[in-house]
Amino acid sequence: MPTILAKNADILVTMDGGRRELKDAGLYAENGIIKQVGPTSELPTTADTVIDLSGQIVLPGFVNTHHHLNQTLTRNFPGAQNNNLFPWLKALYRAWARTDAEGSRASTLVGLAELALSGCTTAFDHSYIFKNGNSVDCQIEAERDLGMRFHASRGSMSLGESKGGLPPDDCVEEEAFILRDSQRVIERYHDASPGAMTRIVLAPCSPFSVSEGLLKDSAALARQYKVGLHTHLCETVDEERYTLDRFRMRPVEWMETLGWLGDDVWFAHAIHVNGAEIAKFARAGCGVAHCPCSNMRLASGIAPIRRYKLAEVKVGLGVDGSASNDSSNMLAEVRQTMLLARLELGLRTAGKPIADTDWMTAREALEIATLGGASVLGRSDIGSLEPGKCADFFSLDLNTVGYAGALHDPVAAVVFCAPQTARHTVINGRQVVADGKIVTMDMQPVIATHNKCAATLLEG
Numbered sequence: 069m070p071t072i073l074a075k076n077a078d079i080l081v082t083m084d085g086g087r088r089e090l091k092d093a094g095l096y097a098e099n100g101i102i103k104q105v106g107p108t109s110e111l112p113t114t115a116d117t118v119i120d121l122s123g124q125i126v127l128p129g130f131v132n133t134h135h136h137l138n139q140t141l142t143r144n145f146p147g148a149q150n151n152n153l154f155p156w157l158k159a160l161y162r163a164w165a166r167t168d169a170e171g172s173r174a175s176t177l178v179g180l181a182e183l184a185l186s187g188c189t190t191a192f193d194h195s196y197i198f199k200n201g202n203s204v205d206c207q208i209e210a211e212r213d214l215g216m217r218f219h220a221s222r223g224s225m226s227l228g229e230s231k232g233g234l235p236p237d238d239c240v241e242e243e244a245f246i247l248r249d250s251q252r253v254i255e256r257y258h259d260a261s262p263g264a265m266t267r268i269v270l271a272p273c274s275p276f277s278v279s280e281g282l283l284k285d286s287a288a289l290a291r292q293y294k295v296g297l298h299t300h301l302c303e304t305v306d307e308e309r310y311t312l313d314r315f316r317m318r319p320v321e322w323m324e325t326l327g328w329l330g331d332d333v334w335f336a337h338a339i340h341v342n343g344a345e346i347a348k349f350a351r352a353g354c355g356v357a358h359c360p361c362s363n364m365r366l367a368s369g370i371a372p373i374r375r376y377k378l379a380e381v382k383v384g385l386g387v388d389g390s391a392s393n394d395s396s397n398m399l400a401e402v403r404q405t406m407l408l409a410r411l412e413l414g415l416r417t418a419g420k421p422i423a424d425t426d427w428m429t430a431r432e433a434l435e436i437a438t439l440g441g442a443s444v445l446g447r448s449d450i451g452s453l454e455p456g457k458c459a460d461f462f463s464l465d466l467n468t469v470g471y472a473g474a475l476h477d478p479v480a481a482v483v484f485c486a487p488q489t490a491r492h493t494v495i496n497g498r499q500v501v502a503d504g505k506i507v508t509m510d511m512q513p514v515i516a517t518h519n520k521c522a523a524t525l526l527e528g
Contacts (some may be wrong), residue, residue, distance in 0.1 A: 069099045072459060073115035075108040079478050080126040083438050083452035087431075089479060094121060097459035100263060100497040105453050117499065120466055124491055125184060125478050127434065128453050129189025129217075129460035130398040131441025134207040134357035134386025135335040136191045136299075137179035137207065138167050142240060142306060142391040146202060155306045157234060161197070161430075162389060163525045165239045166405050169201040171521035176210040177514045181506050182396035183387070184216060186487065189460035189495045190441070191216055191289045192316035192386075192449055194298060194336070196223025202368045204253050215500045215508045217264075217460065219445055220257070221271035222250040225283050232314065234276045247289060254293045262449045263458050265496060271298040274318055278291045280326060285353050287327045296332050296446060298357075299323075303347075304368050320345040323364045329354055334444045336386060337362075338376075339369040355382035355444035358436070361395070361403040363386035371410045373405070373436075374428070384441030399487040406433040406483055430483035438483045449462065459497040462490045 075094035082105060083090045096104045096111050104111055127321060141163075144146040148159040167175070176193070183191050193488065204220050211218040224246040227233030233240070250270055258268040270290040277482075290297045302308070302319050311319045314377070320341060331353025335392035338349075338356040349356070358371050376383050384399050386391055409428035417426075442451030450458050466478055470488050482488075493501035500508050 070497060071115040072097045072119070073112060073118040073127065074119045074121055074461070074494070075111055076124045077121035077463065079125055079358050080105070080453065081434070081479055082454060083098045083128045083435065084454040094126075095436055095453060095459070095461070097113055097497045100404075100459050102453060102455050102457050102459050104455060117500070118336055119123065119494075121463050121492070124463040125482065126421075126453070126461055126463045127187065127482070128451055129437045129495065130402070130437045131384060131445060131451060131495070132183055132191045132387055132398055133334065133355075133384035133444045134359055134388055135179065135191060135193045135396065136195060136389030136391070137173055137176045138164060138197075138202070139169055139389035139391035140168060140179045140396065140519065141525050142358055143394045145391055146526070148390075148391065151475055154234060154306050156366060156392065160236050161239045164197045165199040167197070167200060167202050167521075169203070169206045170517065171525070172202040172206040173210045174518040174521055176207045177214055177336045177509070177511070179390060179396045180211060180214050180216045181511055181514075183398060184214070184493045184500050184506065185489050185494070185504070186397040186399045187462040187464075187493060188398040189217055189462065189493065190219070191299070192219040192221070192269065192445060194271050196219045196221070196225055198241065199239065200486065208257055208374040211245055211266070211507060214506070215348050215456070215495050215498055217267055217450070219296070219497055221269040222253045223271040223273055224282065224286070225273045225277040227277050227279050231279075233278075240277070243285070244278065245283065249286055250286065250289055250453070254295055258293065258295055260294065263496070266319050267295070268437070269296040269298050273324065274300040274309060283323075283326045283328060290332065291348055291481050296334070297328065297330070298334055298336070299328070301335035303341045308340055316383050318345070320348060321403060324348065332446065334382070334384075336388070337371065339363060339371045341372065343375075345389070346381060347373055348375070349381045350379040350515075355384065357384055357386040357444065358405060359388040359393075360408045361401060362392040364408070365392050366395075366403070370408060373409055373413070374426070382440065383424045383444045384444035385434055385437045395519045397487060399482070402433045402437045403483050403487060405436060408428060421459065430480040433483050434479070448520070460495050462493040462501070464488050
């Protein structure tokens with residue numbers, strides 16, 4: 069039984085029920101499960117793997133609730149740098165459809181490596197264009213090689229331009245095939261057991277790229293197999309206009325008629341919602357993937373995170389696709405979550421006095437990225453460091469230029485200061501990052517392949 073001992077951390081943030089912040093502490097795990105958390109002096113003295121965390125802060129691994137890993141191939145894409153959502157998508161659909169199996173593997177590895185280097189230990193990916201040999205299988209194979217805890221989606225688009233959708237007809241799939249392949253992927257890969265490394269989610273892309281029938285059938289299939297459901301919703305005003313014009317309903321109301329409100333559902337972005345819709349999410353148990361960098365990049369708007377939290381709606385963070393963020397950095401996303409919430413607060417209060425309880429704090433942002441993400445993904449085995457939970461954690465070196473002068477409150481410094489690279493990242497009791505580098509595989513050949521594939525997509 070493989071064991072791991074992490075010890076001597078200056079501070080260990082548990083995110084457990086007591087939200088403890090322990091000094092000179094560490095943890096001991098067996099077979100990927102935490103057995104003990106506490107002062108270093110109380111831990112076992114030996115293990116198969118021993119990590120000295122002196123001078124470091126340790127946090128639970130971040131949980132990324134929305135990504136498009138294949139989009140790392142189209143970062144900083146010419147012709148899509150200065151657009152909002154609909155024209156941005158039209159500029160990129162066909163490039164994504166040209167992604168082959170080699171490109172899919174390389175892009176998945178690059179995105180997951182960047183996540184791991186920023187403290188992420190569980191990632192959800194929303195891929196929805198499976199053409200040219202690309203498949204969910206390519207991504208799951210890559211995830212297993214790198215060592216990330218992974219929720220993969222069998223996403224889909226079926227409504228092409230000729231049927232009133234946004235994507236080109238040659239970028240969509242037949243619905244019967246989508247449903248057959250969704251069933252295949254679930255039966256082959258989904259693991260519902262505690263501590264699972266791979267789970268499957270069904271994720272039709274958006275209200276403007278799939279039919280009502282596919283949304284209903286996907287929900288029925290997901291519930292038959294007890295897997296999660298995910299889609300983009302309320303991301304832009306354009307989407308709202310689309311559902312109002314086509315169905316005479318706002319997006320949330322329309323999705324409700326299709327059986328898409330429930331505690332097994334979470335929506336990406338969820339920016340343009342009103343109070344009644346927030347209350348519906350709360351009653352149904354729906355979750356939200358907040359993607360602040362992408363929302364700013366595409367000028368989509370500011371999601372009402374404070375109102376979601378007050379209504380007890382589940383909220384996690386998502387880096388979103390690397391073509392609408394150009395990064396897969398979870399620590400950067402945590403920082404932007406806090407800053408954007410403060411911007412929204414300033415705009416809302418318009419110069420009036422602000423109560424202490426109205427501020428988004430650094431610790432609240434960290435909680436959204438850990439426990440919040442775990443809740444959104446429907447997992448009680450990750451998100452905190454306590455016995456019985458998965459051994460997923462990361463550390464940051466406090467003795468760096470970036471934290472100099474901020475160590476009177478190291479926990480807050482992690483968010484207030486510029487994002488730093490993880491010193492160590494451990495997933496399921498296995499080191500994936502050591503001394504700031506990916507150690508489960510050689511990333512240089514992957515980067516070379518990735519750049520080659522990205523150039524091919526750019527050339528068309």
